[in-house]
Amino acid sequence: MSDVAPPLPLLGHACLDAALAWRHGERISVARFLGDVHRLAALLPPGGHVLNICADRYRFTVGLAASLLAGKVSLLPSTHTPETVRQLAAFAPDAFCLADGACDIDLPQFQYPELAGPDHAGPVPAVAADQLVACVFTSGSTGMPVPHRKTWGALVRNAAAEAERLGLSPAAPHAIVGTVPPQHMYGFESTVLLALQGGGGFWAGRPFYPADIAAALDTVPRPRVLVSTPFHLRTLLAADVALPVTDLVVSATAPLSGNLAAETEARLRGPLLEIYGCTETGQTATRRTALTAEWQLFRDVRLSVEDGQAWAYGGHVEQRTALGDILEPTAADRFLLHGRSVDLVNIAGKRSSLSYLNHQLNAIPGVVDGSFVMPDDEQIDGATRLWAIVVAPGLDRGALLHALRERIDPLFLPRPLLFADRLPRNATGKLPRAALDELCRRLRSDPA
Structure with a gap:
């Protein structure tokens, strides 16, 4: 009997006509997306690693999926400084840069092409669960980027756990507006993978200014999700702009205060869930910050604390992983966050x-x-x-x-x-x- 996991579908949408993205006022279907993916996969140059810097979220996602089908690994560093790019080139000498605009990165470049053609009419592609999809990077103690390899199976389980916690599914598709870039682990998980596996769609742009965020939310259909950060939310609420009803707000990258969470819920008229996670593990817990300080772990994810060191394991976390935060378990699936270990100050x-x-x-x-x-x-x-x-x-x-x-x-x-x-x-x-x-x-x- 084989222990090999079966392939997992690229998308979780109910049908090929379902919406996958909204771009420049146009609704893009799953069938159109898959057509673009197959066309780009056939055009990508040789090289097993791709630095995908497409600013347009739809083009980034097409590039990600095309790379996946072509057997290429996406590189997702935290920055694109010349030194980081030199280190990436040493890590993956066959890497090339996929861009949709001007690019001064010192790697072989491939510009995102025009992909006009027929919609995809066949089945949704499936991907081996153990296929390596991406290497995301954290900064090591020596300054060298440390790669963390993400397989398709782990990413799908992560996205499924997040979709379950947020209440997203093909039966109740949501439109996602993200203020964070898709290359960042949070944006990658909560705008790209969440749409692909949660059966919803996303706004292709990345609005920054409050008026642009409000306009993007107003453009996409309900139910809507705003994926943002405490900094962007604080700026949005301080601006004198009318805010459309937003059915769910998601925040991460820094702890959110209860007061800001409550004000966000009142102004946007929807609940706010804050996400806890890190590059090494992906997302692992959420909390309704306006109501509680406790975090609740995703299904099947476990937490242990030994001699002050917190560890995560189970679920989509493929190996027992040390966390850089000070955590206090309060129940089998709940904990309090007391800050980063490196944040401690003793005076x-x-x-x-x-x-x-x-x-x-x-x-x-x-x-x-x-x-x-x-x-x-x-x-x-x-x-x-x-x-x-x-x-x-x-x-x-x-x-x-x-x-x-x-x-x-x-x-x-x-x-x-x-x-x-x-x-x-x-x-x-x-x-x-x-x-x-x-x-x-x-x-x-x-x-x-």
């Missing part, structure tokens, strides 16, 4: 975390954005001092420090406290440490 014997301090800073009325920074070597009288950089046009330094004193221990007050017009967040709302350090150095040398 004069008192402990806190950067996540907690950032939450308190951003909860101050008038603060648009802000972040604490643990400098590498900053000490005053032998004690470590934190920095903070803040966007708060209507506040002065004295008022902000006074508000912070009411929220955090004085030992953790930032010295210096720097003001900026904006923080250097990337496409997923995160703050790359190198960019933050550079901004801090510039502001300290030119405080005016």
Whole structure:
């Protein structure tokens, strides 16, 4: 008797006429998508690895599926800096870049072509469960990207668990609008894979400004899902734009405050679910942040904590994996998140975390954005001092420090406290440490 798992379908849609995407005002069916996939698969150049940088979410997804059918592995690094690209080329010397616009990446390039042709009329392709689909990368301790290999079977199980938790299925297809890029693990899972396996469709663009997000939501049919980040949600709610009814909001990449979650639910008139996960494991848990601080694990995923180290295993997590967060199990399938292990701050014997301090800073009325920074070597009288950089046009330094004193221990007050017009967040709302350090150095040398 064979233990080989059967192939798994590329799509979970109920029929070929079902919607897979909305692009430039056009509804794109599954049949049209599969036709484009087969045409692109036949045109892709030699090379077993693809760096897919297509900005258009539909073209990215066609490229992903075409690469999959052609037996090529998609490379999904967190950045495309020249050094990262050099390291990718060393990792996969046969890699080429699939782009749908101007590209200055130092790899052989293949421009996304025109793919006019008939719709697909045959069966939905199936893919071997053990086929390698993608390598996603985290930053190693040496600065070298560390690859994490994702098979089709694990990705399908992950997407199925997420669809189940979010209530998405071919019987109740949703239209997904994402503010995060499809190349990022969160965007990859919750806009691309969730649509492919959950029987729904997605908006092909990536709206950034509040008016564009509202317009995209208004364009797609209900039920609608907004896949976003705390930074994008905070910006959206602060803008003076009318927001259409959104049946579900999904957030990840950074912890979300209960107040922001409650305001989001009230303004968008739908529940908000926050996702917990990491590149190594994929998504593993959710919580309704407006109602509870507890996270609930996905079906079949398990958590153990041994000597303070949290481990995830089971379900789509193919091997027992160490997590970089401080977790407190509260039940067999539930836990509390107490921050990143690397976020811990110890000053004069008192402990806190950067996540907690950032939450308190951003909860101050008038603060648009802000972040604490643990400098590498900053000490005053032998004690470590934190920095903070803040966007708060209507506040002065004295008022902000006074508000912070009411929220955090004085030992953790930032010295210096720097003001900026904006923080250097990337496409997923995160703050790359190198960019933050550079901004801090510039502001300290030119405080005016």
